[in-house]
Amino acid sequence: MIISDWKVRDVDEIWRLCDLVKIVVLVKDIPDLTDIKIGQDRRPILVSVKRKINDLDKRALESAVQLKEKYGGEVVTLSLGDEKTRTTILDALSSGADSAYIINDKELIGLDALTTAKVLSFALKKLAPFDLVLCGEMSLDTLSSQIGARIAEILNISQVMYARRIDLVGNKIKVERELEYCEEVVEAELPAIVSVIREINEPRIPSLMNIMKAKRKPVIEWDSKTLGLSVEELKKLSAIEILDVKAPLVERKRIMIKGETPEEVAEKLVEALRSEGVLRDLQ
Amino acid sequence: MTGILVYSEDLDLQLQLLSKGRELSNNLAAKLYALVIGSNVEGHVASVLNYSDAVITIENKSLEHYDVELYKIGVVEAVKRVNPDVILIGATKFGKELAARTAAALDAGCMTECISLNIDKEGNLLAERLIYGGSSIALEKSRRKPHIAVISKNIFKRLEPSTKVAEVLRLDTDHPKSKVQILEKREKSKSDTGLEEASIIVAAGRGFKKKEDLDLLRELSSILGSKIGCTRPISADNGWLDEWIGISGKKVKPRLYIAFGISGTIQHAAGIRGSQIIVSVNQDEAAGIFEISDYGILGDLYTILPALIKVLKKVKKTES
Ligand SMILES: Cc1cc2nc3c(=O)[nH]c(=O)nc-3n(C[C@H](O)[C@H](O)[C@H](O)COP(=O)(O)OP(=O)(O)OC[C@H]3O[C@@H](n4cnc5c(N)ncnc54)[C@H](O)[C@@H]3O)c2cc1C
Ligand SMILES: Nc1ncnc2c1ncn2[C@@H]1O[C@H](COP(=O)(O)O)[C@@H](O)[C@H]1O
Numbered sequence: 001m002i003i004s005d006w007k008v009r010d011v012d013e014i015w016r017l018c019d020l021v022k023i024v025v026l027v028k029d030i031p032d033l034t035d036i037k038i039g040q041d042r043r044p045i046l047v048s049v050k051r052k053i054n055d056l057d058k059r060a061l062e063s064a065v066q067l068k069e070k071y072g073g074e075v076v077t078l079s080l081g082d083e084k085t086r087t088t089i090l091d092a093l094s095s096g097a098d099s100a101y102i103i104n105d106k107e108l109i110g111l112d113a114l115t116t117a118k119v120l121s122f123a124l125k126k127l128a129p130f131d132l133v134l135c136g137e138m139s140l141d142t143l144s145s146q147i148g149a150r151i152a153e154i155l156n157i158s159q160v161m162y163a164r165r166i167d168l169v170g171n172k173i174k175v176e177r178e179l180e181y182c183e184e185v186v187e188a189e190l191p192a193i194v195s196v197i198r199e200i201n202e203p204r205i206p207s208l209m210n211i212m213k214a215k216r217k218p219v220i221e222w223d224s225k226t227l228g229l230s231v232e233e234l235k236k237l238s239a240i241e242i243l244d245v246k247a248p249l250v251e252r253k254r255i256m257i258k259g260e261t262p263e264e265v266a267e268k269l270v271e272a273l274r275s276e277g278v279l280r281d282l283q
Numbered sequence: 284m285t286g287i288l289v290y291s292e293d294l295d296l297q298l299q300l301l302s303k304g305r306e307l308s309n310n311l312a313a314k315l316y317a318l319v320i321g322s323n324v325e326g327h328v329a330s331v332l333n334y335s336d337a338v339i340t341i342e343n344k345s346l347e348h349y350d351v352e353l354y355k356i357g358v359v360e361a362v363k364r365v366n367p368d369v370i371l372i373g374a375t376k377f378g379k380e381l382a383a384r385t386a387a388a389l390d391a392g393c394m395t396e397c398i399s400l401n402i403d404k405e406g407n408l409l410a411e412r413l414i415y416g417g418s419s420i421a422l423e424k425s426r427r428k429p430h431i432a433v434i435s436k437n438i439f440k441r442l443e444p445s446t447k448v449a450e451v452l453r454l455d456t457d458h459p460k461s462k463v464q465i466l467e468k469r470e471k472s473k474s475d476t477g478l479e480e481a482s483i484i485v486a487a488g489r490g491f492k493k494k495e496d497l498d499l500l501r502e503l504s505s506i507l508g509s510k511i512g513c514t515r516p517i518s519a520d521n522g523w524l525d526e527w528i529g530i531s532g533k534k535v536k537p538r539l540y541i542a543f544g545i546s547g548t549i550q551h552a553a554g555i556r557g558s559q560i561i562v563s564v565n566q567d568e569a570a571g572i573f574e575i576s577d578y579g580i581l582g583d584l585y586t587i588l589p590a591l592i593k594v595l596k597k598v599k600k601t602e603s
Contacts, residue, residue, distance in 0.1 A: 031415075033415055033416045033418065033549050034548075034549065034571070036415060036418070036419075044415060044418075044419050112392060113383070113386075113392070113393060114386065114387070114390070114391070114392050114393070117387060140416050140549075140550070141414065141415055141416065142414050143395065143396045143412075143413055143414055143416070143417065143530070144395055144396075145379045145380075145383065145395055146379075146382075146383035146386070146393055146395065147383075148380075148383075149351065149379075149380045149381075149383035149384040149387065150383050150384070150386065150387035151387075152352075152384060152387075153355070153384050153387035153388050154387055157462075158462040158463055159351055159352060159380070159384065159462075159463070160463060161351070161376070161380045162376055162380075174466070178376075179349060179375070179376045179377055180293075180375055180376060180471070181470065181471055182468050182469060182470050182471055183468070183469045183471065184348070184465055184467065184468050184469075185465070185466045185467035185468075186463050186464060186465050186466060187463070187464050187466055188462055188463040188464070189462045189463075192462075198515070198519070199519050199520060237390065238392075239391060239392025239393075239425055239426060239427045240392040240393075240394060240423055240424070240425055240426075241423065241424045241426055242421055242422070242423050243409075243421075243422045243423065243424055244421065244422040245414065245419050245420070245421045245422075246419060246420055246422075247418060247419045247420070248419075248420060248556070250556060250575070252561065252574075252575055252576055252577050253576075253577040253578065254573065254574065254576060254577070254579065255577065255578050255579070256573070256578075256579045256580070256581060257578055257579065257580050258581075261590075262582065262586045262587050262589070262590035263590045263593065263594060265580055265582065265587065265590065266587065266590040266591040266593070266594040266595075267594050269562065269578060269580065269591065270591070270594050270595060270598060272578055273539065273560070273562070273578075276560050276577075278483070278538045278539040278559060278560050279507075279539070
């Protein structure tokens, strides 16, 4: 299969509605942003930073699990990750996913959005038939916001982004979504890919029992070969190259103002702000 | 001749991007195209005439709603017609999904959250963009045409309109029935609170327990002549204020920013980085906001805020 002109047009043949709902949640394993330190050279240090599931993907998973609780069916997660993802994904399995698919291949690390979406689309095709793919509005590490829309185009399925409420109605999905100017309630044909925003829900905290159970749930690893992907072709297709990453230098004074009473503290603050010259209108 | 194609359904943002596009078009000796798509585009077209060399319009009844599948067909048609080297798209929510969807249709790369754009010697597009939640900046290169960049509001300045008037090119496109149907649409009453231009901002986080308690902040704000901001949960979860500050909200650059009951998450911090002086009041010693503050006060906002109001009132009185 040639990746570059691979667009699935024979949707009806590939997808059939299952009797029970099958939902695939795209779960990305990202560095814990609060754990990133900045080195002498102003470069963020990522080795040995803890990893966790992208916050929005946990919310996507929570939505999927709620739909499953309502209608029955199956929830699986799909991640393009690495050898550490197995550990991170336990959190998803504890939170209600039935099984996890991880694409773990040294050759598939550090891809751009274009090629990441291609790889995930290949994997989704292998997971078909399904009714719904849920993902986050964006990866909080790369702030890229592309994967959901790209997959919708590649697989030619319904695209509904920025959901704050999701429900299934017959063989369609009903979504309340939010833009800057308006809120919309839309109905889309299945299969569909839906991205969620932070406000959609608060993900559950898994119980100890579910954490224990998660360890026995299936985790399936795939690589480029299982997906039938040509790594060489993918690399040729990749369009964006990262040349450098730096943390801007912002020096803050970090002075703690202390005093016996709130008034004393307030007076000291006002004094400090006046000498900074930022209370101009009062001076 | 190469081209630069600029799209945003947000007119202000499109004019800002056309202004940046003008600068790039001078470097590339490219023609600058404004793309306007919708069901009723006359007003919008008229407003971009003095900012571009040509305006491409796609007008069709089926484009009444922001349907990404149908709009994508429009952008792709425009790209086929003028074959641009660079495509700039405004980073509204709709702009972001449209950019990614179009990029996929064109098998092109796409850089989002860009804060600067340049053309390198080979004619490739270089962008600085925010990453790690907005705490770092990556320098990225798009090495294949068309180069697509997605840019938020107020990154680039809008120039004065030129006296030259663009030609208008109408494209007819076919739009199949969309897979997504709109059942209901509620317009949001959007009040622009002027946070981006404010010179002093006082801001509320979840340290505030009730909506009414914001009155305290309003009192302080009126003494300081400031604007009021907040974190995302105060606005999006509680609905207490219209706009929030941060990576997904407004990015502000006042000379003084005072945070009350804000923990200082990366997503919020990314929006206040440009402030000259940051002050924070928080009762948790370990709150991250203290790390990025010039002055910190460890304490209960419900006692500090009234004290601050009292002191400022006193100062104002003795000095007037
Ligand atoms: C995709 C995405 C985008 C986001 N974008 C943004 C964004 O643009 N802007 C944004 O703000 N957030 C954003 N968020 C949310 C962000 O992750 C945090 O949830 C949010 O910033 C926390 O807001 P907060 O500081 O008000 O609340 P909390 O984190 O709950 O902090 C409340 C603070 O108040 C202190 N406090 C409590 N009571 C008192 C008291 N009486 N006196 C003094 N201090 C007190 C506490 O110690 C605590 O530090 C985003 C999240 C996601 C997933
Ligand atoms: N490597 C990945 N593995 C699985 N899902 C991903 C991956 N990258 C992105 N996604 C999904 O796509 C969403 C948007 O990501 P992005 O386009 O990278 O901002 C995320 O919230 C995830 O749900």
